[in-house]
Amino acid sequence: MHIERKEEYYVKLILHDLGEAFAELLTRKSDHMINANGKYAPCQGCFSCWTKHPAECFMKDELQQACRRLGQADELIIITKNLYGGYSTPVKNVLDRAIGTSTPFSTYRGRQMHHTLRYGRKGLWKVIVYGDITEDERTTFTYLAERNAVNEGYERSEAVFLDDIARLEAVL
Amino acid sequence: MKTLFINGSPKKRFCASSYFLFLQRLFVGGDKVTEHLRTRGDYQRILDQLPGADAVVFGVPLYVDGIPSHVMGFMEEMERSCREKGLHPRVYAIANNGFIEGKQNEPLMQLMENFCRRAGLTWGGGVGIGGGVMLNVTRILYFVQVGMLILNLLFNGISTGDFLPVGPLQSFLKNVLWLLYLNLGVLFYLIRMGRAVRKREEAGKRYTRILVPSFIFILFADVFFIILSFLEGGMFRGWLAKKVPDR
Structure with missing residues (x-):
């Protein structure tokens, strides 16, 4: 699930739903990697990662400490198949299970209410989208990435749309 | 005339989505069926309710600015099922989030709209509600x-x-009356959407919230989590610490 962390560097985490495809490339381009393989249970909405066992899910699977992995990252790259202008189900599953990157306390960010950040401000929230996509879905995805960046405390967001996944290396 | 209400909250009981769907049901006539969508195991039972449904009303919580993953998975199956069986119910959505601004549900609404286009369904609109937990x-x-x-x-x-x-x-x-006042915005828009569901019309996207100033809301939300974290013990387990992975 993860590669040895390079403490002294800007840490880059890749969350993807590509399975074993591109494994060598993704390993080379990241410090940590999470493979959203769709085999994880969905979030149960219990808030225990805030109120009972901070930054840890009560479900004892590979995603139990996913929020801590995301918290270590300065840059998050999400590679996902398009689904209605949003993340694929397996990728969204990981994101839903990782809300422990924030705390239960609230604050204002971007003139709206959000949770305070457990791990502080981050750099780039980048989404690389592959698969069939309409113009409306592109608009939604770009907006969604912007909202995620604000919500998760990233300085900026970027949404890249790939017609051909073979071009992945060029945009990583 | 049949309306299928789908509660997309993963919580077993006492979820905000069930409260808003309960209110919505009051303003919709005809045959009404409510299903709780919590896991993949619920998919087929709910898909079996689709034939004959003129309208489907999703009640979903906002998760990471979007639709919870188990509901996204269901929507993929629903798209497939509707295409195969030639079903075209009108789809409505009631979204709620823990933050006070109902407008934060906008990405979720767009996802629903895009889903309808993909599945050949008619988007009927929705209500985005801020402060869902407190209203509940x-x-x-x-x-x-x-x-x-x-x-x-x-x-x-x-x-x-x-x-x-x-x-x-x-x-x-x-x-x-004070409790009713807090719910007034929600009631107003759910009554409007209920009328649209009854007439199978477009309701548009509307956003509302619990009717309190946001700084008071934040104060209450923080106190709520302080009490909960104290009772559940999280406050004594590195509550706000930058935890590192230990496995």
Whole structure:
């Protein structure tokens, strides 16, 4: 699930739903990697990662400490198949299970209410989208990435749309 | 005329989505079926309810600015099922989030709209609600108020012989009106959407919230989590610490 962390560097985490495809490339381009393989249970909405066992899910699977992995990252790259202008189900599953990157306390960010950040401000929230996509879905995805960046405390967001996944290396 | 209400909250009970769907059902006539979508195991049972449904109303919580993953998975199956069976129900959505701004549900609404286009369904619109968790708490407070009133009347009746004292009744009425006020925005838009569902019309996207100033809302939300974290022990387990992975 993860590669040895390079403490002294800007840490880059890749969350993807590509399975074993591109494994060598993704390993080379990241410090940590999470493979959203769709085999994880969905979030149960219990808030225990805030109120009972901070930054840890009560479900004892590979995603139990996913929020801590995301918290270590300065840059998050999400590679996902398009689904209605949003993340694929397996990728969204990981994101839903990782809300422990924030705390239960609230604050204002971007003139709206959000949770305070457990791990502080981050750099780039980048989404690389592959698969069939309409113009409306592109608009939604770009907006969604912007909202995620604000919500998760990233300085900026970027949404890249790939017609051909073979071009992945060029945009990583 | 059949309307299928799908509660997309993963919580077993007492979720905000069930509260808003309960309210929505009050303003929709005809045959009404409510299903709770929590896991993949629920997919087929709910898909079996689609034939004959003129309208589908999703009640979903906002998760990471979007739709919870188990609901996204269901929507993929629903798209497939509707295409195969030639089903075209009109789809509506009631989204709620823990933050106070209902507008934060906008990405979720766009996802629903895109889903409808992909699946060949008609998007009927939706209501995005801010402060969903706190509004859900108001339904408990209604029952608390009723319970307190009954006890008050009983004690007063036994001790003084007057079973209908004006004071407690006035106090009860004031508190219930106050709770109703907090829900006014939600009720207004759910009544409007209920009318659209009944007439199978487009309702548009509307956003509302619990009717309190946001700084007061944040104060209450913080106190709520402080109490919960104290009771559940998280406060004593590195509550706000930058935890590192240990496995």
